[in-house]
Amino acid sequence: QIFDFEDERQALLFAAYHREASPYGLHTSMFIPTLKTQASEEQQKEWLGKAQRREILGTYAQTELGHGTFVRGLETTATYDVERKEFVLHSPTITSTKWWPGGLGYTSTHAVVMARLIVKDKDYGVHGFITPLRSLDDHRPLPGVILGDIGPKFGYNANDNGFLRLDQVRIPLKNMLARFSRLHEDGTYEKPPHAKLSYGTMVFVRSNMILNGASALAKASTIAIRYSCVREQGMVQPKQAGETKLMNYKSQQYRLLPLLSHAFAIHFTGFYILDMYKDLLRRLDGSDFSTLPVIHATTSGLKAYVTTVAADGIEEARKCCGGHGYSQFSGLPTLFADYVPSCTFEGDNWVLFQQTARFLIKSLKAAVAGKPLAASVAYLKGYRAVGEGQKSQAKSGQDLLIPQVQLKAFEHRATRLIMEAAQLLETDRKAGKQYEISWNAHMIDLIRAARAHTLVVILTAFIERVEATTDEKNKRVLKKLCDLFCLYNIESPFAPCSSEFVEDSYFSPAQIRMARDNVHHLLSELRPDAVPLVDAWNFSDAALESALGRRDGNVYETLYNWASQTPLNQKAAKEGGVDVEGYTKHVKKVLEGGVNTEPM
Amino acid sequence: QIFDFEDERQALLFAAYHREASPYGLHTSMFIPTLKTQASEEQQKEWLGKAQRREILGTYAQTELGHGTFVRGLETTATYDVERKEFVLHSPTITSTKWWPGGLGYTSTHAVVMARLIVKDKDYGVHGFITPLRSLDDHRPLPGVILGDIGPKFGYNANDNGFLRLDQVRIPLKNMLARFSRLHEDGTYEKPPHAKLSYGTMVFVRSNMILNGASALAKASTIAIRYSCVREQGMVQPKQAGETKLMNYKSQQYRLLPLLSHAFAIHFTGFYILDMYKDLLRRLDGSDFSTLPVIHATTSGLKAYVTTVAADGIEEARKCCGGHGYSQFSGLPTLFADYVPSCTFEGDNWVLFQQTARFLIKSLKAAVAGKPLAASVAYLKGYRAVGEGQKSQAKSGQDLLIPQVQLKAFEHRATRLIMEAAQLLETDRKAGKQYEISWNAHMIDLIRAARAHTLVVILTAFIERVEATTDEKNKRVLKKLCDLFCLYNIESPFAPCSSEFVEDSYFSPAQIRMARDNVHHLLSELRPDAVPLVDAWNFSDAALESALGRRDGNVYETLYNWASQTPLNQKAAKEGGVDVEGYTKHVKKVLEGGVNTEPM
Ligand SMILES: Cc1cc2nc3c(=O)[nH]c(=O)nc-3n(C[C@H](O)[C@H](O)[C@H](O)COP(=O)(O)OP(=O)(O)OC[C@H]3O[C@@H](n4cnc5c(N)ncnc54)[C@H](O)[C@@H]3O)c2cc1C
Ligand SMILES: Cc1cc2nc3c(=O)[nH]c(=O)nc-3n(C[C@H](O)[C@H](O)[C@H](O)COP(=O)(O)OP(=O)(O)OC[C@H]3O[C@@H](n4cnc5c(N)ncnc54)[C@H](O)[C@@H]3O)c2cc1C
Ligand SMILES: [Ca+2]
Known part of the structure; x- marks a missing residue:
């Protein structure tokens, strides 16, 4: 073992x-x-x-x-x-x-x-x-x-x-x-029994990066949502008593609640993948290498998707905190700067998606040839209907909340994009172009296909998790989060690649409007659950290191106290409120006319 | 004056x-x-x-x-x-x-x-x-x-x-x-002659933020593009001699050249707005306040759009440099961290777009009432055709390169979104809802409308600039950049809000494919111009402060030399290659078993 x-x-x-x-x-x-x-x-x-x-x-x-x-x-x-x-x-x-x-x-x-x-x-x-x-x-x-x-x-x-x-x-x-x-003493070289055996470590590391991404995104969401439920700024009604909590602005809900839904989606996917990995280990022990390619492809795509979404999401959460989000006391700048290399290390994201794409192109070929498919790409069997330009059958907003309808949309998109990429490669092949040159020419199409497939994996994991939840109350709120995750990715012009659901007319303008209405409805429904949902992650104040994300909401005093404790302020306090060194060396000279502060 | x-x-x-x-x-x-x-x-x-x-x-x-x-x-x-x-x-x-x-x-x-x-x-x-x-x-x-x-x-x-x-x-x-x-000695208060007069400073500051955004984005593009033309990594063909420059990967082109086109677009818009501002000053001198609202609305939207695009773009350029982009020696982390508060100060972007939206809703009303419109929103006169669901008439990729066709698409999107937002407000009004509550409910629609309008302004400025260019060679390459800017925003699933061009079927699936083919063609055409185009910004090595973005391409030696010069390495060099303090205080204790480095 x-x-x-x-x-x-x-x-x-x-x-x-x-x-x-x-x-x-x-x-x-x-x-x-x-x-x-x-x-x-x-x-x-x-x-x-x-x-x-x-x-x-x-x-x-x-x-x-x-x-x-x-x-x-x-x-x-x-x-x-x-x-x-x-x-x-x-x-x-x-x-x-x-x-x-x-x-x-x-x-x-x-x-x-x-x-x-x-x-x-x-x-x-x-x-x-x-x-x-x-x-x-x-x-x-x-x-x-x-x-x-x-x-x-x-x-x-x-x-x-x-x-x-x-x-x-x-x-x-x-x-x-x-x-x-291994190398024998005399210099004879012995090859590994399976070319991809050493992928095991990579798979393990990448699986853990999924959970890590969920955690980083959840931390950022926790900070921004808690702060948005404390800070009041402006008025939604002209003569209201007191000001409005940021969280009551529609834009703030639209920016933060989908982020939170992504954190949950990724978290559940992390566990789903760890289970796959556990199964892989059992198989490897019995010299069964059959699931290595699919796991490798899946975790590569997930690592790429998750780290991109989490990095972008942390920064969006930071912006949602306005000026105070820019202070290190918010905890968000460091969270971002420490998280963001995840997009680069353990395989650059734009490269990893290509590894997933390779597997998908092969899987499509297998599907067309009627060969058996790994469970996570079994949806490719529906390639024919996709090729015939199938459209979503959703007739109402209600229909769009049906898990099968949701999954079908994600699977349609992925299948279509994989087919289009495969078609581009095939056309080039017939024209006698070298495969690698052709791959490079259609790299964006391939990467899009890989990304779309990855979202199928995530939505599947999320839906399964909702269905497996037994507590009725939890199940209801998780279902809402899952719907938000799914429909936001379909309707929102701000969600990367949402155009892929409409560029081939899979969804009609009317269906997109239905999805959008659902999203806005879900935001209102989830609004009261926002704080309980972030509390569920159970981050300690020490783990968040954030004046804005404190459980007790004591934001302003904390900011003021933390600022008072900086070495510069402590030093100046002893020097009559002046930073004597800075003043003598710099400011004084400027005031006396000795230094030009202008850029020219 | x-x-x-x-x-x-x-x-x-x-x-x-x-x-x-x-x-x-x-x-x-x-x-x-x-x-x-x-x-x-x-x-x-x-x-x-x-x-x-x-x-x-x-x-x-x-x-x-x-x-x-x-x-x-x-x-x-x-x-x-x-x-x-x-x-x-x-x-x-x-x-x-x-x-x-x-x-x-x-x-x-x-x-x-x-x-x-x-x-x-x-x-x-x-x-x-x-x-x-x-x-x-x-x-x-x-x-x-x-x-x-x-x-x-x-x-x-x-x-x-x-x-x-x-x-x-x-x-x-x-x-x-x-x-x-002003306040008189006796406490009598005298109101300003025009409520928005103090907007003047704001307009000026925001106009300058446009040029600043162009410059920041151009700096980042310069660093990433120069580096991508020096660094070789991997092979596009299996047995090629030597490795491939990063810039030859399609994904790298797709990530970087549109960024560069945005830097140019924003730069030209900055000058366009400074001209508007100059005109405003002339008018104010003659007590003509008529253009204040349109300038205020335009610069608000531009500030919001430009700072968002530039901040995201700097980070994307940084990621394009792989691991070395994460080093401070790339110049990119500081560029990002110093630039990004621009999204928050001088008006938070999500709030500023709403100011633009207010003006647009009013302008649409004026258009419907047949009243005169400011030049930059004159396109709203076409609201009727938009309401009747007009479609793009482009029949070929060639058609999509015609400036009028391009502008029409951007104007259609903006008009449609403004009309939809206005319609939502109007329906609520008829239902007796309070205006402000209704505004909050439809904030995302309003913000989308404002963003879409802002892109009309930018594309207009870019097209005008191309047309005003007399040097034929410059004009050809600027036209390509302008086409790339325009069509990337239409076809790319990675371009925010590109779905808005298809969600109402303005562009058909076939037209999107034509736009996409154009983009890929433009990337290949612009590839050889990439370095000259960044050189045209004429940043000195000192301004870029980047080992990766050096004009002479001497990347690796610079990284090595700069690293050797850090205080830690200099100190350790004197201490036999050991950081004696760190070793004694920490590492030694770990090795001797005194400290647990594990997270649990
Ligand atoms: C580096 C830096 C330098 C600065 N320099 C100066 C300076 O020199 N002088 C100075 O006076 N100030 C300065 N500021 C402060 C800056 O002007 C404010 O941070 C800015 O105005 C935003 O206000 P806020 O921080 O209170 O954010 P908030 O108003 O609290 O906004 C927080 C969040 O709520 C959302 N929100 C707020 N209102 C609405 C609404 N009506 N509709 C929808 N969403 C809303 C915002 O979009 C944002 O996401 C600086 C800030 C920074 C970061
Ligand atoms: C914080 C941090 C910690 C690290 N820790 C370690 C460590 O402990 N051990 C270790 O060995 N390494 C470590 N690394 C290095 C890391 O593994 C590499 O940075 C990573 O593998 C990317 O390689 P690169 O930097 O050479 O980027 P490059 O390969 O040069 O990539 C640069 C750009 O080119 C693009 N590109 C490259 N190839 C292709 C292609 N085939 N197709 C399309 N686009 C392509 C990429 O997408 C990227 O945008 C660390 C890096 C960081 C930032
Ligand atoms: Ca030890």
Whole structure:
């Protein structure tokens, strides 16, 4: 068994809800999982215990200054010296410098270094090497190892993302990760039994990014919704007593409640995927690789979709808090800046969607050929009706609340887009164009198809979860959230890609109006549940670190108190209300005419 | 004459291209302009020269802890003491604390404080008061004045945005801004001649925010496009020699070239609006207030649209740079964090669009009544055809490149949305609903209408600019950019609100496909011009502050060198490659088992 699954699941769930960027993050999130999934038993015996006891601290060093997405292009070499039974790790160029790994700068003692395996001048491609970086005595870099911090970043500054240059560094043969492929002493290379076996770790990491995304988006929604139920600004009626809570503005509801519905949708999808993953592990134990491709494709698309939506959503929630959202005391700027690299790491989103697209194109072919399909793409069997231009049969707003009607719309969109992309590739193929050139030409169509499929997965998970809910009250409110999630994505001109539901006339203008009326109705219905729904996430004040998102609503005093406590204000208070240094060095000179503050 | 217009224009253009968040920014951008537009001649004599010579440093203090958008709700009072001919400025509650004004914390000596004028218990609403805050001798806060910095923010941290509490602070009668309304010694109040006269400053500031938005978006596009033409990653063909430049990926083109087209569109609109503003000033000099409402409505919508697009665009450009975009060395995180409050200050975008919507609803009524219309809304005369469900007549991709066809589509969308919103309000009115309640219920429809109208203004400005271009080569490439701007907004599912072109079947599925083909064709055509087009903005390396956006393309060495120069790396270099303090205090303890790094 690769993992003690329940252990990891609990740990990662906890982490998803509480973790901050930490220099030790990679040790837990990548170094240990990599040892668990890719190290042989003997290797685990040597390193895993030490790592778990934190006698060594590790990171995962793949990305180089010159290469991230295109892993095959990595330049770091691990040349096998058959005489000494050692690898010589080397950074041949400046672009081969490892760049970005978390905790690499001044924290880690070890790294899994991804490098090209070279044996007798033959290049076997990129493999992982357990590489000691620093002395365990005094933390000094080992001979030939040049390490440092890559400098200030948007966020994540508590993490010493680092660089690494290797100058002919020798490590023993046994340090090459050997669970799947291995090198024998004499230099004979043994291939892994299944090309995609090492996808396991990726799938696991990406699954957890789904829950992480839900949590980040839920945090932001919690802050913005709580604040919007405290802050009063302006009047909805001319002579009302007192002012209106922000949450009573239609625009504020329209911006925030769909975000919250997305957080729930993604959260339920996260669990749905963890169940798929659990099933995958059971199968892999029995050498059944059959579900690897579908899980890999699904989690790739989900990672891309979820991180995009969560990043954009956090920023929208921040804007919903007006000026105070821009203060670090709102907690939102840091949440955003620390979250947003999720769109880039573990696979850039625009690249990941293409991996999903590859699988979808194959699945469509299978559907057309009448071959069996994975459950999550079984809807492709309906390709014929889609090709004939089927239209939604919804006759009323009520119809649009029927789960089958909703799912059918999402499935129609995905099927249509997959078919259109496949058609474009096929036309090019017939015209003799090279597949890869053709792929690039139609990349946007392919990415749209992948995104649309991903939304089918999410809506399916959400609907299943609503149906599985037994408590009647919860079920009613979850159903409303699910309807809002679904219909907002159909009707809202502000929802990315909503035009895809109408550009082929699947929905008529009248149906869109019905969907829109439903959405506005749902916003009013959900308005009173807004606070209970964010409270349900149960974030502590400490986890939110937000003056605006406090449970007790004591926003203004908190802002005032926190501001009074800044070092600058404390210092100035002692100096008669003047920042003496700033005044003497700068302001005074300006006032005395010595400095020009104008831009010209 | 209110302004020496050419002077201001040059200064603000320069500032738009080079300005950073500075503690002296508000002095130039708000304090001086407010004196110029709202101070009487005597007041200007007393304060303007001093301000221009920077013998005093001022800010504009309107926002309070409890009020931003809803200016009428401000709580700070200025009570007139008729005996002493003084105002008593006072902050009665914690929420009345002034909060956010730039440079207020420890820089400014003066502020225009916006406060409710109270004379003999009568409340005359919010007026501006020139208020000395600090001693010009030692910079200490004057009696009754409590000042400080509001704490860390997302960006803008070079600016000491501050708070201000006033405890019965006395200032002379002559300090109330008196160009438009004035208070006589005996407490008689004189109203301004035109209710919206003070909009002048707002219009000016917002116009400049348009150019500023263009510049910010152009900077981000420049960095991302230059980098995408240097960085190579992966292969478009399986066995190509070397790797592919990012800019050759279709998705990268699709993400970046439309952004660049928006920067151009917004830039030309900025000049178009400055011309409108110049005309306004001429009219105001002759007491002609007729164009004030249309300019106010237009600049409100433009400010809202432009700042949203620029903020989102900067972040998209950052993501296009992959991991290195997340480094501060890319210049993009700071550009984003410093730019994004533009969506909130000078009027929150979701509120500003509503001001535009008010004007549009009125203009539609005027159109229906056959009354004269301002030029920019003259298209509303076509409301009847729109109401009858007109469809685009474009028969080919070629047709979609005809400026009249393009404009007609944008005008159709705007007219339809304005009509729909008006219809919703009208139905409610007939049902006896209160106007304001009805406004709130249909806020999203109103905002969509305002946004759609704003795009008519921008497309008009862009088309006019293309047509006015005499150089044939420039004209050809600008025409392509204009087509890309227009058609991307119509066909792209990723373009906000593109569904509005199809949700009423104005464009058929076939026409959308034609638009999409055009866009893909334009991307290929513009690809070779990408670098010349960003070079045309002529940003210096110093202005971009970006390792990725360098003119010479020397990306990797710059990243490496800049990283080597960080204080942490410099210090560690002297300590044998170890961050001795961090190691001793933290890492060593973890390795020795004293600290648990796990989240649980
Ligand atoms: C905070 C942070 C932490 C990180 N931690 C680690 C770590 O611990 N260990 C580690 O090894 N790495 C780490 N990374 C690096 C990260 O994995 C890479 O940044 C990521 O893989 C993207 O690669 P890149 O930066 O080279 O982007 P690039 O591959 O250069 O991509 C740049 C742009 O080109 C586009 N593009 C590239 N290829 C294609 C294509 N085929 N089709 C279409 N578009 C394409 C992308 O969409 C993107 O817009 C981290 C990065 C960050 C930001
Ligand atoms: C960097 C920065 C610099 C600043 N500099 C200055 C300065 O120099 N001087 C100064 O006086 N102020 C300054 N401000 C304050 C700024 O002007 C206010 O933040 C701005 O006016 C918005 O007001 P608010 O923060 O009270 O937001 P709120 O009015 O509380 O708005 C919060 C949310 O409610 C929504 N909302 C509010 N009213 C409505 C409505 N009627 N309809 C629909 N939605 C509504 C908004 O859309 C927003 O999403 C600055 C702010 C920042 C961030
Ligand atoms: Ca330990």
